Amino acid sequence: MSETPQPAGTRGAVDLSSVSGLPSAAPAGAGASGAPEAPAAPADGGRPAVPEGLVVQVDATNLQSSLNRTLQVPGVLVLWSSAHPQTLELVDTVTRVAASLEGRVLVLVADLSAEPELLQAFQPLLVQAFGQPTVPATFGLLQGQPVPLFPGMQPESEVRAVLDQLLQAAVQNGITGRVELTPVPGAPEDDELPPLHQAAYDAIEAGDYAAAVAAYEQALAENPKDHDAELGLAQVRLLERAGSVDVNAARAAAAADPTDIDAAVTVADLDVLGGHVEDAFTRLLDLVRSTAGEDRDRVRTHLLDLFAVVGNHDERVRKGRTALMSALF
The missing domain is CATH 1.25.40.10 (Tetratricopeptide repeat domain)
Structure with missing residues (x-):
């Protein structure tokens, strides 16, 4: 008998959809297509260009379908306000970090000034998480459930560290899907994952932890300074140990x-x-x-x-x- 794992950071999390009276997250496999995707940001104005498919602009009509997408892919929700334009900087920072993660995180963005219904819906969640309805504010999303990450602005290094932790929790719970991204026209293509890392990811998704361990061990044998392989090996060994426990x-x-x-x-x-x-x-x-x-x-x-x-x-x-x-x- 094995214990059903839960995300390391989700104790006390609430059903995000319930704060606005919307139906709870649909079962796995529920259709989430049709949620409008944010187009790649223009190169002018200093805003980062991002792959199409990485960012979803959330409004009252697509909130539920957007949440459903985090059943298979970890998400990060950024609440900002066009009434305070400086808060858009956090959206750019989170998007830039997420873009470097090659589709492992879906970014959901909500402008609470432009969406009064969402403002009303999110206020109780913000108060519960941070003590006041502050913006900007950032939440992780695992299977539709919000995980408070941080209020206010944060430097890119801190955002990257927090998203790394979110991905660790996602892997522990088998949430390893990826967003299908369309590269920005004219942008250099990202390097593919090293073959052994890709083999490990494929094995994890198939539930073959032994094969994932073998792939990461081989990667470390070839490069003892491969930090990503070291981290992945620790996570998969934990899943392997716990898999057959009474x-x-x-x-x-x-x-x-x-x-x-x-x-x-x-x-x-x-x-x-x-x-x-x-x-x-x-x-x-x-x-x-x-x-x-x-x-x-x-x-x-x-x-x-x-x-x-x-x-x-x-x-x-x-x-x-x-x-x-x-x-x-």
Whole structure:
């Protein structure tokens, strides 16, 4: 029996469509075609040109169909206001980062000043997420569910780090679809993924985690500094470990004996997949403090693997690394 994984950042998320009384997200496979695509931005005015298909302009008529598209492809929703033109800069930043991710993220954009119905719909969500109806504001979308990312303006480096975390959560939940993009006319074509990375993605989509592990391991053997392969390997190994776990037995064993390392590391894996990242880290940190020798080294190594899965930019990982150093020394 395997535990149904949930996105690492979606605890407490609400059904976005419910705030406006719209029907909830349709089942997987529901038609999402017909949602108007934003045309590539003009080159003049300093705005970035983007591949057609990457950005959807959301209005009251296509909100539901736009949400449905994130059933298979991770999405990022940017709320801005034409009454405050400076907020358009965040749209450009998010779009530029998403364009570099080669279709792994769909960008949804909503101008709340131009769409009073959307303003009314999103106000409760903004208050719940950030304490006030602020714009600009950015949410991740996984299977139609919003994940608060950040309010206000952010530099490109921070946006990239946050979207990396969103993609990690998406992979953990098997949301690995891509947007079919049409390159901007006259723009240089993006390089294709390295063959071994493409093989790993194809294997993940097919549910063949062993093949994905083999592809990433071969990529690292050929280039030990391949950070993307290292990150992908950590994520797929987690999915592979958790795939055949008897959840009830593992949790019962961990509860009966908190010093049972096998049970502890298994439950920590399940906690990360279920979004209980802090619980996973705390469980293993407690074991680091109470063990020694090979046992301590095994727990420490597993904890470092989970740090890699969650991502070094995550604040929980930063705190976890500090706590680990304290526990070790």
